[in-house]
Amino acid sequence: MFHGRTRAVRRDLSQLVCALAGLGLGLPAPLITGGPQVNAGRVVSLLFTLGFGVISLVSIIYSMLFLVVQFSASTFTPRLGLFRDEPIVWRTFAFTVGVFVFTITAGLTIGTRGTVSVLVPCAAMILALVALALMRTLQMRAFSSIQLAHSLTAIVTRAHRLFDALYVRPYDPGRAPAAPAPQTPAPSAAVVTVRWSGPSAVLQQIDARSLIRTAQEHDCTLAFRAAPGTTLWQGRPLVDVTGGPMPDTALRDTMVTGVERTFDQDPELPLRLLADIALRALSPAVNDPATAVESMDRMEDLLGRLAGRDLEVGRFTDGTGRTRLTVPLPDWDRYVRTALDELLFAAAGSPMALRRLRTLLARLAEQSPPGRRAVLEERLHWADGAGNAAYPLVWAASEGR
Known part of the structure; x- marks a missing residue:
């Protein structure tokens, strides 16, 4: 549950993958010799028209949709940004970027050739139609997201996923808390409070695995005083470090901050x-x-x-059972x-x-x-x-x- 910044990485990586795929397909496309041959000049014009047309259309659609959806969502609560985080949003944009890169690369690669295989413009047309289908799906999803029932269902669905991943065990009032494993006394029992030194931000995610590994390396225990969803400001106590010293950079590398709360770990x-x-x-x-x-x-x-x-569920242990990290959930x-x-x-x-x-x-x-x-x-x-x-x-x- 408390892992790294997977969603943002997937979003950025998908755009890079689609752009590279478009480049990889566009470079060898003019070398295809199968099928009937058509005039290369007309194909180049078609490719450029499709590429710039698709990217212009998606830009206009995105601008209008986000304006309408955000305005409508703010009638429920200004903190409701569900549509922006929908996978269809960044997948459609990533695919459109790939189509644009493919058409422009293929058009430039054709150069001064006299003829080119008819498969090249056919492939470009098919990709453009798929992009239009994705935009249609995006529009339908946007229209649904401005309805109250859809927004409530989306909130509850994400909450179910979050609760099921975070709270696995059933409530047992008779269950005694787990006894901590024997611990080797630390060289120094002093507690050092690390304070937030950056600009005001919201703590969105904590990478528990990296924190436990870092705590083992420095032989210390980390007790967070701010949970995901908490607003941090300069000088606010962030984590108490007991035992060995912990560099501030090591802590920063295991946290994700932003301007608003998210469903990831909140x-x-x-x-x-x-x-x-x-x-x-x-x-x-x-x-x-x-x-x-x-x-x-x-x-x-x-x-x-x-x-x-x-x-x-806010206590995390290492392989020996020693508590290395606590988060105030x-x-x-x-x-x-x-x-x-x-x-x-x-x-x-x-x-x-x-x-x-x-x-x-x-x-x-x-x-x-x-x-x-x-x-x-x-x-x-x-x-x-x-x-x-x-x-x-x-x-x-x-x-x-």
Whole structure:
């Protein structure tokens, strides 16, 4: 789960691979002698027209789609950037770059030849049609992404993948914590706090394997004080190093930072986004409680999944069982507070939203293990009190069903 920057590497690598493939196919294309021969001058004109036409079309489509999608997504929450990270987005762009490189390279390689095989323009036409098909798929995906149901489903789908990869063990209140392996006393037990020295950024990913390996090399233990999704500013405590010294550059090389939170290693982000959508829907400017209820439906799904999982997964050991790295991941109370606390106060002005929130809390309290019910029952009691005081008729009817 806590590995390196795989998504960004794949995105950049795909564009490079497609460009190299276009170059590799374009250079030998004029040497093909099979099939009928056609006038080389017309083929060169066709290749240049296809190449510049495809790259111009995709540039216009991308500009318009991102403008429309981002504007529409901001009506839910300004932090919603799901479409930009869709694989179809960068795969289509990478393939289009490959088509452009192929057509231009083949056109330049033909040079002053008199004739060329008809297979060359046919291949260029087929590649252009495939690029158009990918753009069509991209447009359909963009149109879907501006719909509320699609956005909520995309958030929940990514959350499911993240939770399943991060929280593997079921919750067992009787399970005793694993006893640490015997450790050799470090030469120095001093704790050195490493502070963030770069510009303000969001911690997006931590490469746990590299950190464990580096900690072994320097015979130290690393305790992060910031989890993925945390905003870092200059001077903020980042990690406590116990034992041997740890160079700042070694830590920086194992982290990925950016300008916003991502789904890669931030399990709190899906609940934050769902809460943001519900809060905006309940604001006086929007006043759309039905949207808030839809968001609560997905929120109940995610909290229900977390209720039965072991959330204590922030400790990483080396091959000998010695703890080398700890990361402060959210606990059950933190997840509940992030999802529901602000929503409780915002929903107090809407009987529909408050009633759905009460149902959510009642179901979760019933389904959750006993050790995790207290935080839910406190909020359920508050929701009942607010509902009885503000909407006695509606509340009595809902309790009777």
